[in-house]
Amino acid sequence: MSYTGPGFDPPPPPRSRRRLLTVALAALVPGALLGWAVYAAVGGSGDDEGAGSAAASSSAASRPPSPSADSTSPSAGSEDEEPGASATATSPSASAPAAAGPLKGKVVVIDPGHNPSNFKHTSEINRQVDIGTNRKACDTTGTSTNDGYPEAKFTLDVAHRMRTLLEEQGATVTLTQDADRPFGPCVDERARIGNRAKADAVVSIHADGSGTGNRGFHVILPGAVNAGAADTRPIVEPSRELGERIAGNFVRVTGSAPSNYTGGGTGLVTRKDLGGLNLSTVPKVFIECGNMRDSKDAALLTSGAWRQKAAQGISEGIVSFLRG
Numbered sequence: 204m205s206y207t208g209p210g211f212d213p214p215p216p217p218r219s220r221r222r223l224l225t226v227a228l229a230a231l232v233p234g235a236l237l238g239w240a241v242y243a244a245v246g247g248s249g250d251d252e253g254a255g256s257a258a259a260s261s262s263a264a265s266r267p268p269s270p271s272a273d274s275t276s277p278s279a280g281s282e283d284e285e286p287g288a289s290a291t292a293t294s295p296s297a298s299a300p301a302a303a304g305p306l307k308g309k310v311v312v313i314d315p316g317h318n319p320s321n322f323k324h325t326s327e328i329n330r331q332v333d334i335g336t337n338r339k340a341c342d343t344t345g346t347s348t349n350d351g352y353p354e355a356k357f358t359l360d361v362a363h364r365m366r367t368l369l370e371e372q373g374a375t376v377t378l379t380q381d382a383d384r385p386f387g388p389c390v391d392e393r394a395r396i397g398n399r400a401k402a403d404a405v406v407s408i409h410a411d412g413s414g415t416g417n418r419g420f421h422v423i424l425p426g427a428v429n430a431g432a433a434d435t436r437p438i439v440e441p442s443r444e445l446g447e448r449i450a451g452n453f454v455r456v457t458g459s460a461p462s463n464y465t466g467g468g469t470g471l472v473t474r475k476d477l478g479g480l481n482l483s484t485v486p487k488v489f490i491e492c493g494n495m496r497d498s499k500d501a502a503l504l505t506s507g508a509w510r511q512k513a514a515q516g517i518s519e520g521i522v523s524f525l526r527g
């Protein structure tokens with residue numbers, strides 16, 4: 204890519220050239236995002252913290268009351284793995300792993316949405332917890348593909364791949380759960396884990412449970428909430444920055460389009476009804492990597508090679524955010 208341009212301007216001094224590069228790169232992101240057609244289809248999208256999430260506040264497109272497709276219990280016994288896919292999981296961008304990487308001293312908390320065993324603990328996960336604005340179920344089972352690949356398995360797999368990539372960059376990485384507990388944690392506890400860790404960035408990993416034909420990813424940003432234990436006002440701005448960086452890198456690395464059913468084609472949606480965001484005191488976003496209930500998206504989500512790209516896109520967004 205040349206930055207000299209077609210004009211007759213003299214070559215800029217180094218400082219300006221650097222700034223020009225930054226601007227040019229920044230321009231690529233919205234360009235990529237806006238390049239996608241927006242379909243009018245509006246379907247029920249089932250995430251994220253289950254029933255009662257109808258009070259969504261979208262930045263661009265209204266989010267209809269959810270039929271809670273996400274509450275579908277995953278069917279057991281699905282095998283999605285592509286043998287060897289995870290064994291070769293390396294990132295081209297992490298070509299220089301070092302004990303002291305660029306993220307040395309930075310703390311990243313990865314929140315793999317749901318829990319593979321939540322469906323066995325319905326009474327526990329249906330317990331109501333305080334999310335500041337209201338009370339809500341502790342956790343939900345998550346959705347699954349039509350062939351039974353559970354969202355909770357997807358989220359853990361992507362989280363593991365991200366942990367590897369981010370640790371290669373020198374970050375300290377914590378997962379909120381690693382299938383090492385019978386259920387949960389509850390959404391309020393998921394937020395507290397990031398808070399207690401004084402995380403520099405937190406990302407909650409999900410895949411949506413929306414209607415057939417609804418495709419693409421979206422990043423969920425915290426809206427400004429000040430109620431009860433929730434006060435997101437200090438994190439709204441940095442979380443948006445984190446989310447925009449993740450969205451841009453996700454498009455670039457995976458080639459996936461922003462959602463065609465929410466977010467108005469931007470890949471960004473703001474919500475005030477998610478306990479995991481409302482109770483966070485550190486920069487945090489959710490990402491819905493695709494729609495498990497659409498067969499084309501499901502083909503991606505069940506591919507280990509694609510999940511590696513997803514993990515890489517999200518991780519590079521985090522790296523970009525943390526390096527400023």
Ligand SMILES: [Zn+2]
Nearest residue numbers: 250251316409
């Ligand atoms: Zn989810």
